[in-house]
Amino acid sequence: MVKIWISLVLTTFMILSDVGGGAVDAGSEMDQELVRLVRDYQAYQESFAAIETVNDIDANGYEVMESQSFPVVLESFGQEEVTFLPIMDTQYHRLAVLIADQEGRVLFKTNQLETNNRFLGQLEQPTRDVAAVSFHDLNEDGLTDIILITNCQNDTGAYAGKTYKTGDVLFQQDQSFYRDWRISDKINRFSMNKSAKCIVSYVKEGSSTEILYTASTLDELLDNGFQIIQENSYYQNFEKQGRLKVVPGIIRIAQYDVFMIYLVNEQGHIVWSFQPMEDYDNLYALRGMICKDVDGDGMKDIVVLGKYSYDGPDGEVLVDSKCDIYYQRTDGFSVDTAFADYYQCTEEDTMKELLVIIREYWGWRIEE
Numbered sequence: 001m002v003k004i005w006i007s008l009v010l011t012t013f014m015i016l017s018d019v020g021g022g023a024v025d026a027g028s029e030m031d032q033e034l035v036r037l038v039r040d041y042q043a044y045q046e047s048f049a050a051i052e053t054v055n056d057i058d059a060n061g062y063e064v065m066e067s068q069s070f071p072v073v074l075e076s077f078g079q080e081e082v083t084f085l086p087i088m089d090t091q092y093h094r095l096a097v098l099i100a101d102q103e104g105r106v107l108f109k110t111n112q113l114e115t116n117n118r119f120l121g122q123l124e125q126p127t128r129d130v131a132a133v134s135f136h137d138l139n140e141d142g143l144t145d146i147i148l149i150t151n152c153q154n155d156t157g158a159y160a161g162k163t164y165k166t167g168d169v170l171f172q173q174d175q176s177f178y179r180d181w182r183i184s185d186k187i188n189r190f191s192m193n194k195s196a197k198c199i200v201s202y203v204k205e206g207s208s209t210e211i212l213y214t215a216s217t218l219d220e221l222l223d224n225g226f227q228i229i230q231e232n233s234y235y236q237n238f239e240k241q242g243r244l245k246v247v248p249g250i251i252r253i254a255q256y257d258v259f260m261i262y263l264v265n266e267q268g269h270i271v272w273s274f275q276p277m278e279d280y281d282n283l284y285a286l287r288g289m290i291c292k293d294v295d296g297d298g299m300k301d302i303v304v305l306g307k308y309s310y311d312g313p314d315g316e317v318l319v320d321s322k323c324d325i326y327y328q329r330t331d332g333f334s335v336d337t338a339f340a341d342y343y344q345c346t347e348e349d350t351m352k353e354l355l356v357i358i359r360e361y362w363g364w365r366i367e368e
Contacts, residue, residue, distance in 0.1 A: 191279075
């Protein structure tokens with residue numbers, strides 16, 4: 001989408017330049033911001049095009065992501081090792097991938113990556129670094145493909161300051177690579193971007209969390225491997241929503257337990273869903289879940305206390321405790337953000353203790 005949009009802008013810019021003898025009246029024929037964007041994009045592409053050897057990287061405004069650069073044998077490039085080099089444009093934080101030979105000559109390069117499309121229609125992107133690189137023959141054609149996962153962070157908006165991952169796959173063909181945007185879209189839309197194992201599970205084996213987001217009935221979930229955590233599943237009367245069954249559970253993907261909670265009506269239809277584990281890899285333990293009014297408005301809310309695991313920078317397993325609150329409102333449920341900033345859970349917290357802290361936060365003096 002970004003490539004097509006900018007191509008149209010560039011075409012318009014060149015037509016106007018030709019008509020005006022090489023000069024564009026930005027005040028009357030084209031917004032000045034649009035002119036600046038076109039010129040900046042041209043300069044960015046020219047700098048990228050100028051990289052022909054690894055010695056050209058710094059001079060053209062890029063830096064090598066050294067920790068994620070690897071020697072690798074890529075079959076269509078020959079039997080000798082080549083070097084996989086991710087490089088970052090330091091001005092716009094746009095990522096590129098190079099394949100270089102042992103003499104430092106660039107054999108292949110691309111900046112057409114999913115991570116460069118987080119903000120449509122603008123040069124500046126939120127990519128911060130490369131989280132993971134992995135090499136697999138995903139489409140079983142005998143050629144090694146590349147899995148690329150980046151860490152991104154928005155400066156503004158609802159998710160400002162929160163790190164999230166963007167996954168991508170580069171499929172090897174004759175001395176080059178190509179992307180399938182449909183695969184990249186589903187990897188990221190359905191949270192299959194958490195690790196290389198998840199991406200392999202989806203692209204090579206066809207396993208995905210997609211059903212967790214697209215199912216409309218509990219039966220659909222169960223037919224696709226969803227496992228209910230029975231000790232925390234029960235019917236509850238919600239004042240504005242009626243009688244609903246609270247259904248927490250997991251689906252197993254690439255050795256990870258992906259955790260979701262659903263509210264299901266008596267006809268078996270899903271009417272609401274929650275994703276407490278967010279960007280964590282795995283549900284380590286569900287320590288408690290309760291439906292009680294915690295904010296004092298007379299309507300039952302849902303409080304979830306869980307432990308979630310993720311891979312550390314050196315491959316070690318790290319575990320965090322987290323409390324999530326979903327406040328009942330007249331039109332559904334809203335996710336808490338304020339209490340999470342006010343109080344950080346510890347491994348020693350219990351649900352009983354958390355209820356007291358949450359209610360005190362909302363002005364309750366004593367536990368009912």
